[in-house]
Amino acid sequence: MKVSNDFRGALRTFAYFMASGTHYMLKDVEYLDLYGEDPSAIEMAYAIFSNVIEMDSKGNVLNFTVAQRRATDYIKSYCIPSFEVSPPYEDWEIELYDPPAIHEKI
Numbered sequence: 001m002k003v004s005n006d007f008r009g010a011l012r013t014f015a016y017f018m019a020s021g022t023h024y025m026l027k028d029v030e031y032l033d034l035y036g037e038d039p040s041a042i043e044m045a046y047a048i049f050s051n052v053i054e055m056d057s058k059g060n061v062l063n064f065t066v067a068q069r070r071a072t073d074y075i076k077s078y079c080i081p082s083f084e085v086s087p088p089y090e091d092w093e094i095e096l097y098d099p100p101a102i103h104e105k106i
Helices: 005-020 039-052 062-077
Strands: none
Touching: 005 039, 005 062, 039 062
C-alpha cells in the first residue's frame, strides 16, 4: 500500500515551509539553526506531525492544520521557553518509532 497523494502533498508542503523558514505558524520564531545545531528538535516536530495527521479510508487528509499546529507548537516551545503547548502533548503524539527493517533488495 502506498501513501495517498493527499498525504504526499501535506508532507511536502509542511516540509517546504519548515525548511524554508517561512512557515506561517512560526512567524518571528528563529528556528532554522535547529536544522544544523539540534536536529532532534526538528525530528520531533516531524514525528508529531506524522503521529497527529489523520486520513479517511480514501487517503484524504482530515486535519492538516491541526497536525501542523501541534508540530510547530513543539518548535515554539523549544525556541521560546515561556511558550506553553496547550493542551500538553499526549504520549502518542510524541512517540518516536524505529526505522523500518529493509525488506527490498537494493
